Amino acid sequence: MMGPMPQPPAPRKTTGRPARISRAEIIRTALRIVTEEGVNRLTMRRLATEIGSTPMALYHHVRDKEELLVLLLDDYAARALRRPAAPPADPRERVIAAATAIHEVLSACPWTVDVLTADDLLSTSALWHVEQIVDGLTECGLSLDDAVHGYRTIWYYTAGEIVVRATAARRRATDDRPTYRDRVFTDLDPTELPRLAEASSRWGPLTAENTYATGLQALLNGLLTTPA
Template structure:
């Protein structure tokens, strides 16, 4: 069912808000690649040129969709301790990305990030500085956290679609079966426990390991 067929009665007046909402529906259902100004115009029941009276181009439209998502995210009270505060923000960010996995590749482009999402970056950097890092060190640590978070989200999202073949345990077991534990002794030692170990792992566990490595020691 397309977006237009979900409406009944007289077609709603074209507005930026409606354009953004329909663009979000398309992206959430089919991915960013499915969104084009021509496709959106067809859903709205107008011409592509009519859309340009409301949005400059597809990049601006993506930015507006991202901003709408960011505005809808909860902003709960955060712990005072810098490390715990940092973890809380990162977990919040990761969970938001996991709910809207299409956001990650758009965020990687940087310039499409709207003001309502920037507070997380500022909060993470502030927490890193509060632990004793310089601004320069905090920048590098933030990059490490971002890369880990984005990658973990993509892997977790894939595992939800293909829970068997996308798992690390499946990789370990498959490779050991193919090449033998004699060729891969460490993987061989893990093969019998890989599913148990994978079940124990969590985003927070990985984040804590990263923070143990990048934050100043007491």
């Protein structure tokens, strides 16, 4: 019933079987596989054999595959998300710049989508950018609490944009059959849904356009002018 306990503070040396693989080695190899062959080629078995170990040995260094992906994203973001030499002086521009930087880095790396839904905040490397956003919002007059809420709102918008678009793109690539949306949009009743019927022919191109920047502008304008 009692676990192991009969010990003084313990000298904390290296007891137990010595490790043959390290978390760093796992991340390094996984990152190579992902960048060379894509995220769907990364399997625990493949990773294990490439390291020269067994699949279950990996699980003593990462909790599960999802945590491994989060770590990969962390590593990637640490290298890709560089701080600008001179952040804009205008706080509003700082917010835009930081959010845009996050958005650019994340959407450039398609496999990030699998991880974006996994953690509601970016990794350590992105914290500087988060700070820019929260700080910019406060300098624009928001209270700290409202600034945090504003950051969250921006994050929802950003993550949603990336996830929705990336998933749609992936689906188009995997599957050439007409998607559910295509079928729905072909026969719209113009008397019931006049606006959608009018826009139906242009819906595809319209939704293909990259409107993140304009949407972010609008969102930020609203955050700064709407009383809480």
